[in-house]
Amino acid sequence: MTQLDLIIRNGRVVTEAMDAVADIGISGEKVVQIGGEMNAARAVDATGKLVIPGGIDAHVHVTSQPGKQPPRWVDDFTSGSAAALAGGITTIGNMTQVTPDETPLQGLAREAEQARREAIADVLLHPIFGTAGEEMLADVPQLLEQGHNSVKYFMSTPVFDGQAANYLELTRLAGEHDLITLIHCEDFPLIQEATRKLVAAGKSSLRYYAESRPVISEVVATQRAVAFSEETGAPVYIVHLSCERALEVCAEAQARGLPVYVETRPFYLHLTSERFAEPDGAKYVGQPPLREPSDVDAIWAGIRQGTVNTVCTDHAPWSLADKLDPELSVENLRPGAENLQVMLPMLYSEGVRAGRISLQRMIQVLSTNAARLFGLYPQKGTIAPGSDADIAIFDPDETLTIDATMLKSNADYSVYDGWEITGWPITTIRRGEIVYENGHLTGAPGTGILPRRGPTMAL
Numbered sequence: 066m067t068q069l070d071l072i073i074r075n076g077r078v079v080t081e082a083m084d085a086v087a088d089i090g091i092s093g094e095k096v097v098q099i100g101g102e103m104n105a106a107r108a109v110d111a112t113g114k115l116v117i118p119g120g121i122d123a124h125v126h127v128t129s130q131p132g133k134q135p136p137r138w139v140d141d142f143t144s145g146s147a148a149a150l151a152g153g154i155t156t157i158g159n160m161t162q163v164t165p166d167e168t169p170l171q172g173l174a175r176e177a178e179q180a181r182r183e184a185i186a187d188v189l190l191h192p193i194f195g196t197a198g199e200e201m202l203a204d205v206p207q208l209l210e211q212g213h214n215s216v217k218y219f220m221s222t223p224v225f226d227g228q229a230a231n232y233l234e235l236t237r238l239a240g241e242h243d244l245i246t247l248i249h250c251e252d253f254p255l256i257q258e259a260t261r262k263l264v265a266a267g268k269s270s271l272r273y274y275a276e277s278r279p280v281i282s283e284v285v286a287t288q289r290a291v292a293f294s295e296e297t298g299a300p301v302y303i304v305h306l307s308c309e310r311a312l313e314v315c316a317e318a319q320a321r322g323l324p325v326y327v328e329t330r331p332f333y334l335h336l337t338s339e340r341f342a343e344p345d346g347a348k349y350v351g352q353p354p355l356r357e358p359s360d361v362d363a364i365w366a367g368i369r370q371g372t373v374n375t376v377c378t379d380h381a382p383w384s385l386a387d388k389l390d391p392e393l394s395v396e397n398l399r400p401g402a403e404n405l406q407v408m409l410p411m412l413y414s415e416g417v418r419a420g421r422i423s424l425q426r427m428i429q430v431l432s433t434n435a436a437r438l439f440g441l442y443p444q445k446g447t448i449a450p451g452s453d454a455d456i457a458i459f460d461p462d463e464t465l466t467i468d469a470t471m472l473k474s475n476a477d478y479s480v481y482d483g484w485e486i487t488g489w490p491i492t493t494i495r496r497g498e499i500v501y502e503n504g505h506l507t508g509a510p511g512t513g514i515l516p517r518r519g520p521t522m523a524l
């Protein structure tokens with residue numbers, strides 16, 4: 066019998082394809098054996114625990130654009146990794162800001178260097194196309210050979226409408242080269258008009274934030290993204306979808322066989338727009354805004370039915386003071402919130418335990434589907450012989466109240482402070498190494514890698 070490096074004994078191993086009590090044998094960075102006799106230098110007892118694939122949070126912001134003045138997001142790849150690993154997430158997908166004097170490949174190279182220095186979790190990078198001129202598009206055919214399989218753009222900026230034809234061409238070109246296009250779907254002119262009306266009525270306070278970005282602005286932009294996919298045949302991935310009507314647009318497109326994929330984020334599963342009326346309601350500002358209880362129900366149903374393909378955080382951590390700055394208004398925003406560490410526990414507690422979604426569906430939306438779309442399956446997104454040993458050992462019975470002092474992120478608050486959540490990761494293994502155990506981070510900065518990604522796979 067070969068001597069292995071690590072055995073996880075007696076856990077309930079759950080993946081998209083299996084659910085059984087079994088031992089897992091790990092050699093080096095890989096899972097090599099499930100079940101049967103095995104010996105190893107070290108064993109972890111997982112009796113009574115769930116053993117699940119490490120999460121892939123494909124949408125985070127742990128870097129800011131170089132040269133942008135503070136205040137800004139407070140995490141880097143090290144603190145972002147710490148938050149991720151403490152939350153059972155072993156791979157993070159960062160949005161790479163390409164500066165005006167860089168090409169996408171140059172921006173990626175700069176940020177990859179930073180990630181190799183700082184990261185503990187493994188890292189994917191999505192280059193943001195803030196413009197879509199010829200010099201930007203020229204890099205697209207080389208992205209996959211450089212190990213990247215995605216591009217990102219925003220419909221919510223003043224730039225987009227003036228360059229819509231270029232962005233359509235970017236989407237087509239990306240699809241032709243086996244890349245997936247991530248799109249922020251909100252319509253700039255409609256947001257501008259709604260905001261103008263609020264300001265004219267003396268309602269510029271963030272208490273009115275939800276009204277400044279109405280559902281229709283998300284619906285028309287989502288329709289446009291679907292149209293881009295339909296016209297070009299290219300896959301599109303709608304980031305942080307927030308509402309029932311936009312989900313209906315995507316569900317209809319999916320029913321017609323279009324490669325339209327939907328991401329949502331925890332904000333839209335756990336919170337509604339009445340939060341903006343709280344005295345510190347500005348801490349809930351994100352783009353799109355929080356919506357109504359019927360939207361929350363629709364998005365949970367979308368996860369259950371498979372129209373929502375991934376749940377990712379859009380982790381964009383601020384200090385509470387920066388978030389509650391009285392200078393902020395519907396015209397002057399600091400969108401986003403800390404979320405990496407609590408996404409998986411909350412999806413388990415509020416989703417699986419509450420009977421809204423199955424455990425296997427949770428694993429699909431937190432890991433397996435992202436691995437496929439972002440070119441990493443079956444290296445990641447599952448537990449199987451030959452896969453990376455990216456594993457969360459999860460105690461389904463542990464109850465903790467969320468509190469800012471437990472956060473590994475540099476953010477000093479959680480929008481979920483005070484929520485009692487049952488089900489927490491207790492040990493996280495990244496490529497065979499125990500990097501988080503019993504509240505302590507044991508992995509070192511600089512050990513995370515940027516795995517080489519293959520073509521996007523259809524779901």
Ligand SMILES: [Zn+2]
Pocket residue numbers: 124125126160379
């Ligand atoms: Zn984002």
